[in-house]
Amino acid sequence: xxxxxxxxxxxxxxxxxxxxxxxxxxxxxxxxxxxxxxxxxxxxxxxxxxxxxxxxxxxxxxxxxxxxxxxxxxxxxxxxxxxxxxxxxxxxxxxxxxxxxxxxxxxxxxxxxxxxxxxxxxxxxxxxxxxxxxxxxxxxxxxxxxxxxxxxxxxxxxxxxxxxxxxxxxxxxxxxxxx
Amino acid sequence: xxxxxxxxxxxxxxxxxxxxxxxxxxxxxxxxxxxxxxxxxxxxxxxxxxxxxxxxxxxxxxxxxxxxxxxxxxxxxxxxxxxxxxxxxxxxxxxxxxxxxxxxxxxxxxxxxxxxxxxxxxxxxxxxxxxxxxxxxxxxxxxxxxxxxxxxxxxxxxxxxxxxxxxxxxxxxxxxxxxxxxxxxxxxxxxxxxxxxxxxxxxxxxxxxxxxxxxxxxxxxxxxxxxxxxxxxxxxxxxxxxxxxxxxxxxxxxxxxxxxxxxxxxxxxxxxxxxxxxxxxxxxxxxxxxxxxxxxxxxxxxxxxxxxxxxxxxxxxxxxxxxxxxxxxxxxxxxxxxxxxxxxxxxxxxxxxxxxxxx
Numbered sequence: 001x002x003x004x005x006x007x008x009x010x011x012x013x014x015x016x017x018x019x020x021x022x023x024x025x026x027x028x029x030x031x032x033x034x035x036x037x038x039x040x041x042x043x044x045x046x047x048x049x050x051x052x053x054x055x056x057x058x059x060x061x062x063x064x065x066x067x068x069x070x071x072x073x074x075x076x077x078x079x080x081x082x083x084x085x086x087x088x089x090x091x092x093x094x095x096x097x098x099x100x101x102x103x104x105x106x107x108x109x110x111x112x113x114x115x116x117x118x119x120x121x122x123x124x125x126x127x128x129x130x131x132x133x134x135x136x137x138x139x140x141x142x143x144x145x146x147x148x149x150x151x152x153x154x155x156x157x158x159x160x161x162x163x164x165x166x167x168x169x170x171x172x173x174x175x176x177x178x179x
Numbered sequence: 180x181x182x183x184x185x186x187x188x189x190x191x192x193x194x195x196x197x198x199x200x201x202x203x204x205x206x207x208x209x210x211x212x213x214x215x216x217x218x219x220x221x222x223x224x225x226x227x228x229x230x231x232x233x234x235x236x237x238x239x240x241x242x243x244x245x246x247x248x249x250x251x252x253x254x255x256x257x258x259x260x261x262x263x264x265x266x267x268x269x270x271x272x273x274x275x276x277x278x279x280x281x282x283x284x285x286x287x288x289x290x291x292x293x294x295x296x297x298x299x300x301x302x303x304x305x306x307x308x309x310x311x312x313x314x315x316x317x318x319x320x321x322x323x324x325x326x327x328x329x330x331x332x333x334x335x336x337x338x339x340x341x342x343x344x345x346x347x348x349x350x351x352x353x354x355x356x357x358x359x360x361x362x363x364x365x366x367x368x369x370x371x372x373x374x375x376x377x378x379x380x381x382x383x384x385x386x387x388x389x390x391x392x393x394x395x396x397x398x399x400x401x402x403x404x405x406x407x408x409x410x411x412x413x414x415x416x417x418x419x420x421x422x423x424x425x426x427x428x429x430x431x432x433x434x435x436x437x438x439x440x441x442x443x444x445x446x447x448x449x450x451x452x453x454x455x456x457x458x459x460x461x462x463x464x465x466x467x468x469x470x471x472x473x474x475x476x477x478x479x480x481x482x483x484x485x486x487x488x489x490x491x492x493x494x495x496x497x498x499x500x501x502x503x504x505x506x507x508x509x510x511x512x513x514x515x516x517x518x519x520x521x522x523x524x525x526x527x528x529x530x531x532x533x534x535x536x537x538x
Contacts, residue, residue, distance in 0.1 A: 034186070037190075038186075040190065041186065041189055041193065044193035044194065044197070045193055047193075047197055048193045048196040048197050048200070051196065051197045051200035051201055051204075052196065052200050054200065054201075054204050055199075055200040055201070055203045055204045079201045079204070079205065082197055082201055083197070083198075083201070086197055090194075
């Protein structure tokens with residue numbers, strides 16, 4: 001049983017070591033899947049925080065939130081965005097393409113959405129609007145953290161899966177059936 | 180049975196938080212539109228919609244010749260609207276020699292609709308404050324609190340809904356006018372329109388007229404602000420102005436929670452001159468000043484005192500002392516109500532800055 005070292009030199013591997021490496025690769029896969037799950041949880045927690053802030057502003061009967069948006073757009077925009085955002089985040093755990101789509105949408109529209117949300121929340125007139133403009137990049141940047149963690153997890157997961165496949169192929173057939 | 184991992188449970192909880200928060204926001208959005216006020220609004224501070232200091236007027240003098248009301252607990256039994264806070268404040272000055280710092284210890288007005296609910300359902304009202312105490316073993320602040328069942332309300336006339344609410348509780352409301360005021364319409368000071376007719380006001384608020392150019396103003400959409408249902412201002416709007424004509428349902432953004440909120444909204448609305456709203460003349464002149472607001476004349480008549488007394492101003496209204504007909508004859512509150520209707524009481528009303536009922 002052979003493997004290739006970093007210099008592409010064929011190196012013999014003992015089957016017991018091979019099984020260990022396989023187990024290691026399997027643990028790494030689980031680890032990276034957990035990393036992606038953590039990224040999903042961070043993203044959902046962030047969205048949940050924004051939704052709670054929104055709901056609490058209603059319990060205070062602050063009509064400011066609705067004043068500049070004239071009410072109806074709140075229902076038409078903010079809540080569907082929260083729900084769509086949550087659904088996309090959940091799909092990160094299943095296919096990479098959803099993360100990519102979500103990331104592209106976030107980069108293009110995320111800033112505008114947060115600006116809209118903050119401007120409405122702070123009654124988007126006068127100084128409050130400038131405060132919203134100032135805060136938007138920070139809010140957007142915090143939201144990016146989960147995307148970055150997920151991207152890193154996805155990359156490591158891909159490497160771990162490749163590693164697993166490699167060691168699995170290198171196992172003798174009887175050992176392969178046991179692994 | 181499949182076991183759920185901790186991470187799946189956490190994810191499930193976060194999704195639930197998002198959905199519940201969104202659902203709650205939608206629920207509150209819809210219920211505010213229908214004027215259902217929750218408990219947070221019930222606890223509105225008397226002074227939240229007042230942005231001037233309530234101070235003793237320069238010409239203040241003691242008028243009352245007898246003692247009718249004297250304790251904090253008795254004052255806790257008085258509730259009312261934002262615009263009538265100065266009535267109770269002046270009573271505290273006259274009967275209890277309260278100075279400017281102590282006025283808030285005697286006044287606990289919870290806005291018109293809440294005050295009527297408190298009166299009808301026999302709820303308790305409370306006056307409370309904290310005093311800083313140096314070197315105290317019990318902490319730096321000492322709290323004072325006095326409660327009483329609401330027995331007397333100073334507010335605009337009860338609405339149909341409030342009469343119906345009272346009837347359900349087998350209560351008959353007695354309402355006597357103690358002061359006059361004008362129900363006024365306000366716009367931004369830069370709006371070129373200075374006067375509207377009664378019909379134009381009705382058409383604006385019923386949605387027939389939607390552009391300022393139709394009433395002599397600029398070519399811009401009219402943003403008509405309203406108050407929440409059963410607030411004093413909204414009741415006056417429905418009964419005094421619209422008189423049976425249907426008010427157009429406003430977008431929720433144009434429904435203001437408090438009197439001060441409406442004034443600020445009209446002054447600060449993003450297109451500046453497009454907004455119109457309504458409030459009380461006394462409130463605007465004495466309790467909530469905003470330099471960006473002007474009062475419109477109605478049919479060319481301004482809401483000055485002489486026009487209110489002579490009823491020339493079309494939207495003359497009054498503040499009432501309201502109690503249950505079952506209030507005992509010799510009670511403090513009945514005596515107080517009767518006193519306010521006397522010549523001495525009307526002088527106190529005048530001293531508080533209101534227009535007395537007889538001018």
